[in-house]
Structures are given as structure tokens and as C-alpha cells.
Amino acid sequence: MTLYVDPPAWPAHDRLWSHLVSDSSLHELRTFARAQGLPDRSFDLDHYDVPADRHDDLVAAGALAVSGGDLARRLGASVLRVPGRERRGASRPALLARWAGLWPEPTASVRAAGAELVGRWREPHRVYHSRLHLADALDALDTLVSGGAPGSARLAALALWFHDAVHDGEAGRDEERSAALAVRLLAPLATGARGARGTGLLAADDVDEVARLVLVTADHDPAHGDATGALVSDADLAVLGGEPRRYARYAAQVRAEYGHVPDDAFRTGRSAVLDELLARLPDRLPDRPGAAPTLFRSAAGAARWSGAAGRNLRAERASLTD
Incomplete structure (x- = not known):
């Protein structure tokens, strides 16, 4: 395993930046980055963004200095690269647009809930359970529905938005907290809730159903005949x-x-x-x-x-x- 860093030639936020990558191990990449004091928020799906004044420190610590083109080729040849198409699909604007598309009327309350969810999926400690996984699971759901799988596509999509919205690495507890978050954010949007009148957003029973579907992802064992639970479970596991x-x-x-x-x-x-x-x-x-x-x-x-x-x-x- 080798780590690579390119010259600081990428302008952003009034600074120049380098990229730090691995050709084989995200684990070693993150371990090295943390040891060098790079914050987790610097990680961007398959690389770290590094300010110019840290470039020489990383080389001294063991990263190999290469040209920008060489770094791109090495990352592109590895299995770790996230292609541009996937990046765009997992971007904040793309995810917010998908969230808004689930609602007949994307009110201010709907948009606020979507913004909170996207913020959670973008938390810096996440590597797999990230915005990329959310986009992949939603794509997998679309594949199942287009293939004729039965069940409520809309409720399944809402459950996928919430299923790892809380991710602290505690199996079982994460799903419970994610289900509780679904109730907190969706209940004000349900029919009859203050401010939800006339929007046709959700039936009151739908909130409990979404929370139940989130819990299905704890063991991926929906009951026989639970078609919507099967949609959620299969979309979550599609990466396998x-x-x-x-x-x-x-x-x-x-x-x-x-x-x-x-x-x-x-x-x-x-x-x-x-x-x-x-x-x-x-x-x-x-x-x-x-x-x-x-x-x-x-x-x-x-x-x-x-x-x-x-x-x-x-x-x-x-x-x-x-």
C-alpha cells in the first residue's frame, strides 16, 4: 500500500490544495490522515483535500509526491475511485432534489427536513454509510420498482432516507434512533398536523409505517408478505x-x-x-x-x-x- 500526494495546484476558499490518496486501502489512508492531524471533514469519498502548507509534512511522513496526472491515474486504476457520475448523484443538490421529488408540495418544512437529513448523511465520520450509500440505495429501489417488485415505492424511499440517518456504529441502537428521527421529522408533515393542512404530504399512519420500515434494516428479515419491507431490505443490501x-x-x-x-x-x-x-x-x-x-x-x-x-x-x- 502506497499513499500519494500531488502538488498544491487546486484553488478553493482562497487557498491552494493538494489531494492525498491511497491505491489500495481507505483504512490505511484514514489512519495516516488522522495521525497527521487531517480532520475527517477533509475526506471526500476517495481522497483527502490537503491545504498547501501541509504538503511537505505529508511527504516527510511517508506519502509519495507525484504529479496531479500520476495521482489521478493511480487512483483511477484502483477500486477505490468514485466516478464523477456517482459523485454527482450523491451531491447535496442532487439529493435535495430527490427528497423534494417525494412530496406533492415541497413546503418549507419539507425542505428543512431534507436539509437536516442530507446534513446527517454527510457527517465526516462516515465512510460507507455516507451520502453515496444513500444515493445507491435509492437507485437500487428504482431498479426494483421498475422491475415490477410490489410494495409502496414512496414509503420505501422515505424509509431509506432515514434508515442510517443516525449512524454511531451501534448495531440495533442506530436503527432505533433513526426510526425515532423519522417520527420526529415526519409527524409534523402528516395530515392533520399543524402547518400540514392542504399539502397532502403524508397520512398519519404512514409515519409509523416508515418508522417500522427503518427497523427492518436492523436484521433485514421482513415478514413473509411484507412487500414494502422487502423493497427496503433489498435496496439496502443491493451493494452485495x-x-x-x-x-x-x-x-x-x-x-x-x-x-x-x-x-x-x-x-x-x-x-x-x-x-x-x-x-x-x-x-x-x-x-x-x-x-x-x-x-x-x-x-x-x-x-x-x-x-x-x-x-x-x-x-x-x-x-x-x-
């Missing part, structure tokens, strides 16, 4: 069935996000997670109540992602053993 380079980037993001966990402990914990996921393959839809759980719960999700998910999960599991 991505093409190999995209999955490798996801795995690198997860390791970096849990960078405080020592390597041995991470391998043990991550291996257990992968074993649990693999135990739910091959995918098929349960054909009766009480049938064995599967990884993807909609027919569209199982058909599209289960084969690739099996290959990806087995490959990562083998890498942890190696």
Missing part, C-alpha cells in the same frame, strides 16, 4: 450484488469506517457477518409463512443480485482467511 470492483470498494469503505477496531478483531467480526449472509444464500422467495429466510426478499432483487452477492461474499470471506 454489485460488480466485483464496486463490491471491493464497499468492503474497503466498511473497513475504514470501523478503523478503530484492531485488525484481528475486525477479521473475526467481519467473518461472522459474512458467514451469516452466506447462510442465507442461495436466494429464493419464501413460498409459505415460516419458510427459511433468504438474503433478498423480492423476486426482482433475488433474480438480479443473489448470484453476484454469493460470489462477492465468498471472495471477501476467503480474503479474510488468507
Whole structure:
């Protein structure tokens, strides 16, 4: 693993900036950056923005000084790069536009809720559970719906907006807090709430349903016949069935996000997670109540992602053993 830094040639905020990247490990990149006092807010999906006066310090600490073109080529050849199309889709304006599109009338209250949510998804401690994951999950939902998967697309989309809106790394508790946040932000927009009259925003029962759907992502085990729960669960897990380079980037993001966990402990914990996921393959839809759980719960999700998910999960599991 090598770290690279280019010359300070990028103007912004009345300063010149360099970029710091890794060619193979976001975990090592973040560890190095923190050791050098770079704040997490300097991380931008696949690189750190570094002020000009820190360039020489990073080189002295071990980063390799390269030209801007060389750095771009090295990052582009790695699995860690986030292409421009994905960056644009996960940008603040793009996400706010998607949020507004869920509402028949994007009132000031709706826009304020969207701004708070986007702010949460942009928190600097996030690496995988970031605005990029939100955009990917919403895209996956669109894929399921266009493929004919049943369920309420709108309620599923709202649940995805909230499902990791609180992310402190506490399994179970994060989902509970995210569901509580959904109630707090959506209840004032429900029919009958003060200020919501005439907007047709949400039925009162929809608020509780969104909170329930958020909790589905705690174990990705929606009940038989819960079509909307299946949409939410499958969209959240769709990354598992991505093409190999995209999955490798996801795995690198997860390791970096849990960078405080020592390597041995991470391998043990991550291996257990992968074993649990693999135990739910091959995918098929349960054909009766009480049938064995599967990884993807909609027919569209199982058909599209289960084969690739099996290959990806087995490959990562083998890498942890190696």
C-alpha cells in the first residue's frame, strides 16, 4: 500500500490544495490522515483535500509526491475511485432534489427536513454509510420498482432516507434512533398536523409505517408478505450484488469506517457477518409463512443480485482467511 500526494495546484476558499490518496486501502489512508492531524471533514469519498502548507509534512511522513496526472491515474486504476457520475448523484443538490421529488408540495418544512437529513448523511465520520450509500440505495429501489417488485415505492424511499440517518456504529441502537428521527421529522408533515393542512404530504399512519420500515434494516428479515419491507431490505443490501470492483470498494469503505477496531478483531467480526449472509444464500422467495429466510426478499432483487452477492461474499470471506 502506497499513499500519494500531488502538488498544491487546486484553488478553493482562497487557498491552494493538494489531494492525498491511497491505491489500495481507505483504512490505511484514514489512519495516516488522522495521525497527521487531517480532520475527517477533509475526506471526500476517495481522497483527502490537503491545504498547501501541509504538503511537505505529508511527504516527510511517508506519502509519495507525484504529479496531479500520476495521482489521478493511480487512483483511477484502483477500486477505490468514485466516478464523477456517482459523485454527482450523491451531491447535496442532487439529493435535495430527490427528497423534494417525494412530496406533492415541497413546503418549507419539507425542505428543512431534507436539509437536516442530507446534513446527517454527510457527517465526516462516515465512510460507507455516507451520502453515496444513500444515493445507491435509492437507485437500487428504482431498479426494483421498475422491475415490477410490489410494495409502496414512496414509503420505501422515505424509509431509506432515514434508515442510517443516525449512524454511531451501534448495531440495533442506530436503527432505533433513526426510526425515532423519522417520527420526529415526519409527524409534523402528516395530515392533520399543524402547518400540514392542504399539502397532502403524508397520512398519519404512514409515519409509523416508515418508522417500522427503518427497523427492518436492523436484521433485514421482513415478514413473509411484507412487500414494502422487502423493497427496503433489498435496496439496502443491493451493494452485495454489485460488480466485483464496486463490491471491493464497499468492503474497503466498511473497513475504514470501523478503523478503530484492531485488525484481528475486525477479521473475526467481519467473518461472522459474512458467514451469516452466506447462510442465507442461495436466494429464493419464501413460498409459505415460516419458510427459511433468504438474503433478498423480492423476486426482482433475488433474480438480479443473489448470484453476484454469493460470489462477492465468498471472495471477501476467503480474503479474510488468507
